[in-house]
Amino acid sequence: MSYNLKENVMKEDRLSGGHRMCAGCGSPIAVRTVLRALNPEDHAVVCSATSCLEVSTFMYPYTSWKDSFIHNAFENAGATISGVETAYRAMKKRGKLDETWKFIAFGGDGGTYDIGFQSLSGAMERGHDMVYVCYDNEAYMNTGIQRSSSTPHFADTTTTPVGKVVPGKPQQKKNLTKIMVAHGVPYVAQTTFIGNFKDISEKAHKAIYTPGAAFLNVMAPCPRGWRYPSEKMMEVTKMAVETCVWPLYEVVEGKYILSYKPKEKKPVEEYLKMQGRFAHMFKPGNEWMIEQAQKEVDRNWEELLKLCDM
Amino acid sequence: MGIRERLSGNEAVAYAMKQINPDVMGAYPITPSTEIPQYFSAYVDNGEVDTEFIAVESEHSAMSTCIGAEAAGCRAISATSSCGLCYMTEMLYVAASDRLPITLAVSCRALSGPININNDHSDAMGVRDAGWLMLFAETNQEAYDNYLQAMRIAEAVSLPIMICQDGFITSHAIENIELVETDKVKEFVGEYKPQHFLLNKDEPMAVGAYATPVYYMEAKRQQAQAMMDAKDVIRKVGAEFGEMTGRSYGLIEKFMMDDAEEAIVIIGSSAGTAKEAIRELRAQGKKVGLIKIRSFRPFPAEDICEALKNVKAFAVMDKDDSFNAHCGPMFAEVSASLYAAGISAPKGINYIYGLGGRDVRVESIQHVFAELEKIAATGETGETYRYLDVRE
Numbered sequence: 001m002s003y004n005l006k007e008n009v010m011k012e013d014r015l016s017g018g019h020r021m022c023a024g025c026g027s028p029i030a031v032r033t034v035l036r037a038l039n040p041e042d043h044a045v046v047c048s049a050t051s052c053l054e055v056s057t058f059m060y061p062y063t064s065w066k067d068s069f070i071h072n073a074f075e076n077a078g079a080t081i082s083g084v085e086t087a088y089r090a091m092k093k094r095g096k097l098d099e100t101w102k103f104i105a106f107g108g109d110g111g112t113y114d115i116g117f118q119s120l121s122g123a124m125e126r127g128h129d130m131v132y133v134c135y136d137n138e139a140y141m142n143t144g145i146q147r148s149s150s151t152p153h154f155a156d157t158t159t160t161p162v163g164k165v166v167p168g169k170p171q172q173k174k175n176l177t178k179i180m181v182a183h184g185v186p187y188v189a190q191t192t193f194i195g196n197f198k199d200i201s202e203k204a205h206k207a208i209y210t211p212g213a214a215f216l217n218v219m220a221p222c223p224r225g226w227r228y229p230s231e232k233m234m235e236v237t238k239m240a241v242e243t244c245v246w247p248l249y250e251v252v253e254g255k256y257i258l259s260y261k262p263k264e265k266k267p268v269e270e271y272l273k274m275q276g277r278f279a280h281m282f283k284p285g286n287e288w289m290i291e292q293a294q295k296e297v298d299r300n301w302e303e304l305l306k307l308c309d310m
Numbered sequence: 311m312g313i314r315e316r317l318s319g320n321e322a323v324a325y326a327m328k329q330i331n332p333d334v335m336g337a338y339p340i341t342p343s344t345e346i347p348q349y350f351s352a353y354v355d356n357g358e359v360d361t362e363f364i365a366v367e368s369e370h371s372a373m374s375t376c377i378g379a380e381a382a383g384c385r386a387i388s389a390t391s392s393c394g395l396c397y398m399t400e401m402l403y404v405a406a407s408d409r410l411p412i413t414l415a416v417s418c419r420a421l422s423g424p425i426n427i428n429n430d431h432s433d434a435m436g437v438r439d440a441g442w443l444m445l446f447a448e449t450n451q452e453a454y455d456n457y458l459q460a461m462r463i464a465e466a467v468s469l470p471i472m473i474c475q476d477g478f479i480t481s482h483a484i485e486n487i488e489l490v491e492t493d494k495v496k497e498f499v500g501e502y503k504p505q506h507f508l509l510n511k512d513e514p515m516a517v518g519a520y521a522t523p524v525y526y527m528e529a530k531r532q533q534a535q536a537m538m539d540a541k542d543v544i545r546k547v548g549a550e551f552g553e554m555t556g557r558s559y560g561l562i563e564k565f566m567m568d569d570a571e572e573a574i575v576i577i578g579s580s581a582g583t584a585k586e587a588i589r590e591l592r593a594q595g596k597k598v599g600l601i602k603i604r605s606f607r608p609f610p611a612e613d614i615c616e617a618l619k620n621v622k623a624f625a626v627m628d629k630d631d632s633f634n635a636h637c638g639p640m641f642a643e644v645s646a647s648l649y650a651a652g653i654s655a656p657k658g659i660n661y662i663y664g665l666g667g668r669d670v671r672v673e674s675i676q677h678v679f680a681e682l683e684k685i686a687a688t689g690e691t692g693e694t695y696r697y698l699d700v701r702e
Contacts, residue, residue: 043509043511045382045508045509047378054518054520055520058516058518058519058520059519059520059521059522060519060520060521060522060525061519061525063516063519065514065516066514067514068508068509068510068514068515068516069508069514069515069516069517070377070378070381070508070516070517070518071517071518071519071520072374072377072378072401072404072518073374073400073401073404075370076370076371076374076401078371079336079366079370079371079374079375079378080374080375080377080378081378082364082366082371082375082378083334083336083364083374083375083376083377083378083379083380083381083382083386084378084379084381084382084508084509085378086334086336086362086364086375086378086379087333087334087362087378087379087380087382087383087384087386087508087509088382088509089362090333090334090360090361090362090379090384091333091382091383091384091509093360093362094333094360096383097509097511099511101509118367118368118371119367119368119370119371119374121367122366122367122368122371125367126364126365126366
């Protein structure tokens with residue numbers, strides 16, 4: 001069935017409004033879109049790592065989640081949802097339920113790339129029938145914009161402040177999507193908010209309905225941490241894709257498939273200049289940083305094209 | 311009547327798990343509890359149980375999967391020791407506050423460092439404030455019996471439970487044991503029917519809320535109440551178990567305490583050694599006795615006060631240390647129990663003993679009683695914080 005934005009947004013929201021996330025935050029957009037990819041008749045258990053998302057959507061005695069929901073801790077969304085999914089198989093085997101349930105875990109990049117990495121890796125390796133969705137905003141935003149292994153090179157964060165001798169984060173961003181591919185799981189995809197949300201919606205549907213473990217990496221900007229006007233989010237994500245900073249692709253049974261190839265790859269500064277966290281890179285004398293950032297984007301993009309046989 | 315067997319403590323616990331046939335086990339190997347998931351996965355792979363076994367990548371994930379599975383509506387179990395229990399610690403608190411009656415078998419072992427694989431109680435005592443029910447066994451038989459009672463107790467008060475035994479001393483030593491017939495076990499343990507659970511299509515549920523200061527304390531107060539309520543449940547289930555097997559259980563066990571003037575308070579397998587020491591001393595006409603704590607959480611304060619109130623001197627034996635330059639955790643709790651009850655006559659001292667598998671001999675315990683005899687005679691305790699059988 002072809003994707004239709006109008007029909008898609010007419011589906012009932014499974015995350016209700018009135019939660020406490022910041023205006024313009026990418027995370028609840030990722031959540032809503034992924035949950036809309038569930039067949040409306042299917043039940044789901046949603047898990048969230050401790051994060052902005054968790055503390056803002058489930059503050060006792062209120063919950064924004066219409067599905068069953070479990071928050072356990074920061075570093076164990078992968079293991080927690082594996083426990084729930086295993087319980088489902090146990091109960092189904094013993095005839096205690098017969099309806100269809102789906103299992104979706106959400107974590108920020110801190111809870112996914114860093115502290116929850118082992119738990120995620122274990123869950124992927126064991127092959128539970130689940131989807132892990134990382135909403136990647138490239139730093140620890142809940143605690144106040146500290147660097148994570150997902151933070152891009154040179155970004156200004158509160159633990160990599162631009163100082164007199166260290167110009168922002170000294171290391172490159174970890175490529176978690178490829179690490180997840182290395183687990184040999186049936187479905188891995190990288191996506192963000194583009195145009196009519198076709199890319200993320202279709203990938204979410206595939207991730208949920210591919211039997212076995214699936215991983216979805218969603219660039220979900222944080223206007224506070226990235227320092228851009230919140231109404232510009234869709235421009236920022238679009239530029240991330242057009243500059244190939246955040247390429248859209250999926251890996252189905254180990255086969256890399258590029259979802260979108262820009263007609264003309266835009267220079268990385270088009271993306272960097274939109275965000276305050278990279279402002280220092282544009283100061284006189286810092287041209288080398290932009291050159292370096294471009295080299296890194298080019299290398300990753302070339303590698304990805306090769307993997308996609310292009 | 312029961313089935314006579316010879317089993318190690320680990321195998322006895324694994325066998326109890328098999329008889330119960332729980333829904334989900336999440337576990338990770340660590341000496342000396344490794345055998346439990348090992349025996350159990352053999353039951354799984356041979357089709358002797360239909361439990362789903364999750365071989366996770368860490369103890370942290372073992373407890374995390376148990377939390378997920380129990381919240382989903384299942385009976386979830388695990389087993390661990392030592393550093394593994396430490397690594398689970400964060401999740402132990404979550405399991406208790408989520409009020410999930412998970413059952414965890416613990417074969418107690420020392421903590422690093424120096425790294426050591428032998429028995430003491432540092433691991434279990436280190437998590438004593440996590441909100442779990444904690445039962446300790448002296449023998450393989452007790453480890454097995456406690457395990458069969460665990461779910462009944464935990465599910466009645468919605469708290470998770472640890473079934474502790476001494477690493478190697480009971481976990482690996484083979485003893486005669488009387489097993490309960492599986493049909494009787496199943497009837498005794500019953501089905502798990504949670505009121506609320508994640509996989510309930512008629513009523514979605516949210517677990518693990520963020521609670522502001524307006525609500526947090528009420529959640530904790532309810533946990534405290536459940537722990538208090540557990541005392542009667544443990545007694546009731548222990549009595550019912552006795553009706554079935556002839557082996558009744560309470561919160562503590564008293565050994566030759568009726569006319570005792572000197573007593574030791576002890577936990578775990580060393581109680582067996584201490585009983586032998588007491589038999590020998592009784593043969594010499596000495597009025598000595600023992601209190602064995604079975605339930606460390608909830609702490610049997612009233613029972614201990616009642617048992618100790620008439621002794622002249624007692625020693626609390628801690629197989630671990632609090633490193634507070636003062637006393638071990640059990641001495642602190644026993645003393646607090648007596649003080650709160652207004653009992654001040656018995657003189658109490660504390661021994662730290664058996665750390666990292668240091669052998670506890672009959673003579674070791676007799677040395678403790680010799681010291682107690684002096685204290686009873688003089689009324690002078692001297693140093694109350696003492697190490698037993700150590701080179702200084």
